[in-house]
Amino acid sequence: MQEIKFTINGKDVTGGKGQTILEIALKNGFDIPYLCYHPKISKTGACRMCIVRVNEVMLKTACTEPAMEGMKVITEDEEIIKIRKGILELLLAEGDHNCLYCDANGACELQTLVHRYNIDQVAYEYPKRNREIDYESSEGLKRNENRCILCGRCVKACGEIQLSNVWSFTDRGGHTHLTSGLYEKIGDSSCVKCGACVQLCPTGSLSFQTVLGRGENWELTKESSICIYCGVGCKIDYYKNKEGLLVKTIGHDDGPNRGHLCVKGRFGFDFIQNGKRLSKPLIKRNGVFEEASWDEALDLVASKFIEIKDKYGPDSIAALSSAKCTNEENYLMQKIMRAVIGTNNVDHCARL
Amino acid sequence: MTNSIREVPLSEGFLVIGSNTTENHPVIGSMIMKEVINQGKKLIVVDPREIELSRYADYYFQIKPGTNIAILNGFMHVLIKEGIFNKEYVEKRCEGFEAMAKILEKYNPEFVAEICGIDNPEDIVKAARLMAQLKPMALYYAMGITQFVSGVNGVKSTANLQMLLGNLGIPGGGVNPLRGQNNVQGACDMGALNAVYPAYQPVASEENKEKFEKAWGVSGLPTKPGLTIVEMFNAAVAGNLKAVYEMGENPVMSDPNQHHVIEALEALNFFVVQDIFFTETAQYADVVLPACSFLEKEGTVTNTERRIQPMHRVLPPWGDARDDWWITMQIANRMGAQWDYKKPEDIFEEIRMVTPSYAGITYERVEKELIQWPCPAKDHPGTQYLHKEKFSRGLGLLTGIDYTPPAEETDTDYPVILTTGRILEHFHTGTMTRNSKILDEIVPEGFVEIHPNDAKIYNITDGEVISISSRRGSIRIRARVTDRSKPNVVFIPFHFFEAAANELTIDALDPTCKIPEYKVCSCKIEKIYL
Numbered sequence: 082m083q084e085i086k087f088t089i090n091g092k093d094v095t096g097g098k099g100q101t102i103l104e105i106a107l108k109n110g111f112d113i114p115y116l117c118y119h120p121k122i123s124k125t126g127a128c129r130m131c132i133v134r135v136n137e138v139m140l141k142t143a144c145t146e147p148a149m150e151g152m153k154v155i156t157e158d159e160e161i162i163k164i165r166k167g168i169l170e171l172l173l174a175e176g177d178h179n180c181l182y183c184d185a186n187g188a189c190e191l192q193t194l195v196h197r198y199n200i201d202q203v204a205y206e207y208p209k210r211n212r213e214i215d216y217e218s219s220e221g222l223k224r225n226e227n228r229c230i231l232c233g234r235c236v237k238a239c240g241e242i243q244l245s246n247v248w249s250f251t252d253r254g255g256h257t258h259l260t261s262g263l264y265e266k267i268g269d270s271s272c273v274k275c276g277a278c279v280q281l282c283p284t285g286s287l288s289f290q291t292v293l294g295r296g297e298n299w300e301l302t303k304e305s306s307i308c309i310y311c312g313v314g315c316k317i318d319y320y321k322n323k324e325g326l327l328v329k330t331i332g333h334d335d336g337p338n339r340g341h342l343c344v345k346g347r348f349g350f351d352f353i354q355n356g357k358r359l360s361k362p363l364i365k366r367n368g369v370f371e372e373a374s375w376d377e378a379l380d381l382v383a384s385k386f387i388e389i390k391d392k393y394g395p396d397s398i399a400a401l402s403s404a405k406c407t408n409e410e411n412y413l414m415q416k417i418m419r420a421v422i423g424t425n426n427v428d429h430c431a432r433l
Numbered sequence: 434m435t436n437s438i439r440e441v442p443l444s445e446g447f448l449v450i451g452s453n454t455t456e457n458h459p460v461i462g463s464m465i466m467k468e469v470i471n472q473g474k475k476l477i478v479v480d481p482r483e484i485e486l487s488r489y490a491d492y493y494f495q496i497k498p499g500t501n502i503a504i505l506n507g508f509m510h511v512l513i514k515e516g517i518f519n520k521e522y523v524e525k526r527c528e529g530f531e532a533m534a535k536i537l538e539k540y541n542p543e544f545v546a547e548i549c550g551i552d553n554p555e556d557i558v559k560a561a562r563l564m565a566q567l568k569p570m571a572l573y574y575a576m577g578i579t580q581f582v583s584g585v586n587g588v589k590s591t592a593n594l595q596m597l598l599g600n601l602g603i604p605g606g607g608v609n610p611l612r613g614q615n616n617v618q619g620a621c622d623m624g625a626l627n628a629v630y631p632a633y634q635p636v637a638s639e640e641n642k643e644k645f646e647k648a649w650g651v652s653g654l655p656t657k658p659g660l661t662i663v664e665m666f667n668a669a670v671a672g673n674l675k676a677v678y679e680m681g682e683n684p685v686m687s688d689p690n691q692h693h694v695i696e697a698l699e700a701l702n703f704f705v706v707q708d709i710f711f712t713e714t715a716q717y718a719d720v721v722l723p724a725c726s727f728l729e730k731e732g733t734v735t736n737t738e739r740r741i742q743p744m745h746r747v748l749p750p751w752g753d754a755r756d757d758w759w760i761t762m763q764i765a766n767r768m769g770a771q772w773d774y775k776k777p778e779d780i781f782e783e784i785r786m787v788t789p790s791y792a793g794i795t796y797e798r799v800e801k802e803l804i805q806w807p808c809p810a811k812d813h814p815g816t817q818y819l820h821k822e823k824f825s826r827g828l829g830l831l832t833g834i835d836y837t838p839p840a841e842e843t844d845t846d847y848p849v850i851l852t853t854g855r856i857l858e859h860f861h862t863g864t865m866t867r868n869s870k871i872l873d874e875i876v877p878e879g880f881v882e883i884h885p886n887d888a889k890i891y892n893i894t895d896g897e898v899i900s901i902s903s904r905r906g907s908i909r910i911r912a913r914v915t916d917r918s919k920p921n922v923v924f925i926p927f928h929f930f931e932a933a934a935n936e937l938t939i940d941a942l943d944p945t946c947k948i949p950e951y952k953v954c955s956c957k958i959e960k961i962y963l
Contacts, residue, residue: 307744411616431621
């Protein structure tokens with residue numbers, strides 16, 4: 082990529098030819114606000130929050146404007162602040178942005194910008210359209226379009242990441258709104274519940290069925306791990322609340338999945354905490370399973386293996402290892418069979 | 434995978450054969466869809482059942498189950514006959530071409546179309562011509578290639594085709610098997626297989642025996658390869674296998690011919706199950722040990738593209754559950770071993786010493802870097818794609834392979850072909866997904882897909898509970914009338930214990946790798962009259 086040099090707020094920066102002002106600014110640590118832009122999808126240029134001043138005169142949307150050699154970019158001045166506030170006020174007036182009963186409270190990009198630009202009241206009386214609320218039709222997704230700011234991220238997430246093309250805009254002007262499938266409810270559409278749209282939604286317009294009532298967003302903590310299902314090995318951030326209950330999963334950008342997940346990675350985690358887990362060692366006595374201590378159970382297993390090995394030879398014992406366990410655990414399983422019991426009778430479901 | 438997931442955008446086209454990618458490896462499926470739909474890349478799909486990808490394919494071949502080798506031979510026949518294969522690549526990097534070409538002679542499009550039950554032989558010609566133009570083309574497959582008595586030959590055929598096209602050892606090409614479990618690659622790499630130590634070092638070799646005896650401080654390691662899964666159950670029924678230690682598997686649900694598996698488990702003197710749930714298999718155990726789930730443990734896993742990634746402890750252990758490695762260590766030590774691993778990293782450090790392809794990988798590196806094996810040294814960046822300059826054996830071996838029919842062909846008693854697989858919302862034996870509220874709500878019960886013509890013949894309506902039987906068993910299951918498969922082919926997902934597909938499947942094995950033929954057996958359909 083050909084290198085170009087220009088300035089942002091008087092500071093020299095370099096970027097590649099063809100990159101936008103916003104891409105280069107973000108990379109260099111400049112904080113330009115945006116709502117419709119997202120690095121995972123193509124450029125939209127709809128919300129106008131990212132307007133910057135170019136060469137002292139022009140106002141350009143940084144997310145779509147290619148950076149040019151020698152240009153001078155100012156990311157914020159009095160007029161830009163006024164415009165951004167105006168945009169936010171219009172957005173607030175158009176929908177039902179009451180954070181008290183919103184799933185995204187505390188994790189909302191609109192809320193963050195409203196605070197940043199110090200908006201303390203809704204400036205316009207505007208007919209709050211009673212748009213679609215659908216908390217029922219989909220097992221995985223919830224939708225309240227009154228919180229939608231028409232940024233289009235969900236449309237592009239579905240069309241460019243998941244390729245299901247479930248979401249689209251319909252109608253025109255002030256009547257523009259979102260629709261799914263063939264004007265169906267989201268649960269009746271061809272949605273595969275990958276959750277890519279929810280993950281990219283900047284507000285609480287789209288949400289997961291699993292989050293409400295499981296703690297405030299600012300109380301959640303996260304830790305990354307690798308999905309338990311297929312062999313793609315998606316890296317996932319697992320969010321849990323103060324009580325340690327899993328709340329949601331968000332695809333991690335560093336994994337082979339690059340942030341994307343499928344319905345199993347998205348919703349297939351609550352089996353861990355559903356109360357049906359084994360929690361104590363069990364020993365079968367006279368056909369009935371009874372709880373036992375670890376020492377009791379482990380001693381029994383070891384003594385039985387020794388007894389059978391002595392009586393019938395090491396090849397009378399076999400192990401089934403697991404493609405669901407870690408490398409370390411599989412390594413120890415083949416090691417115990419070979420080095421301790423003395424047989425190569427070890428296999429796992431790779432063959433199945 | 435010979436190549437990497439991030440190379441999907443580098444391919445000019447894709448051959449997807451025996452993989453319902455968008456349902457079983459959905460994230461890779463979406464990446465392929467993006468290239469095909471949004472970038473206009475080419476796609477050829479071979480699958481007995483219509484899948485999402487087949488809708489967007491330039492050529493879609495709806496073959497009869499079990500005829501993969503015939504159609505792959507058909508493509509290669511055209512490439513050779515028209516002289517449009519990659520001659521330079523074959524000359525420089527492969528051997529065995531003449532012998533293979535001879536075998537391929539008879540696989541003309543008409544002959545292949547007859548075997549595969551497809552209507553347009555000329556599409557085989559067109560698809561082969563298209564493949565020759567795609568530089569590079571990536572081949573993706575999954576269990577739809579391997580789960581046959583001719584599974585190994587199926588895999589070899591995919592490699593033959595990609596070598597003929599010159600698509601191995603280059604970015605964006607490759608033979609890319611999509612592995613179905615999050616650490617099936619790692620479990621194989623670690624030697625949880627009957628004939629090899631970690632990194633596929635044969636147990637039969639004296640040199641390896643000495644190497645591992647030295648590393649582990651033991652003597653007398655066995656050199657005779659052990660039993661594979663299905664062979665274990667046969668040995669148990671025959672009375673030769675007395676005890677089984679099972680960690681995180683559910684053979685009653687996952688293995689073919691369920692009645693035979695149960696008979697085997699009941700014949701054992703002692704059976705230990707180590708799992709997170711009381712599975713269908715656990716009820717046959719003598720001792721059940723509660724293990725930590727994946728979010729309660731640390732360690733590494735290796736994905737389908739040979740990438741080693743760290744798992745972190747997100748939650749504390751459930752109840753009195755323990756790490757699988759800790760449990761195994763405790764059993765070993767109570768049998769006289771003196772293992773002293775304090776944490777998974779201690780085990781990994783030992784793995785590095787005995788596993789050449791993992792030698793350069795550390796916990797510190799996998800936290801920060803994208804590393805794919807082979808990675809022989811700490812300063813080695815890992816390997817994005819295999820067979821770059823030469824194949825592991827030197828020259829790539831082209832092998833002529835004849836099509837062979839499945840073990841069980843339809844007859845008057847069992848006139849319908851049964852094929853099995855997974856669906857998007859559920860996973861394997863359902864232990865996890867059927868215990869996940871939302872996934873179980875989306876698809877709460879099993880079903881059999883049956884063609885409208887067959888539904889008419891048997892007087893079956895959509896949603897009706899019918900009976901499906903094979904020589905091994907019989908189940909009752911709800912019919913889903915759909916034309917996704919051809920008439921006389923039915924499909925059952927195997928996740929549902931109430932209507933377990935594996936009561937019906939056949940335990941015929943591939944002679945080399947012992948994989949069972951889950952993808953095709955014969956069955957009969959019966960209406961249930963109340």
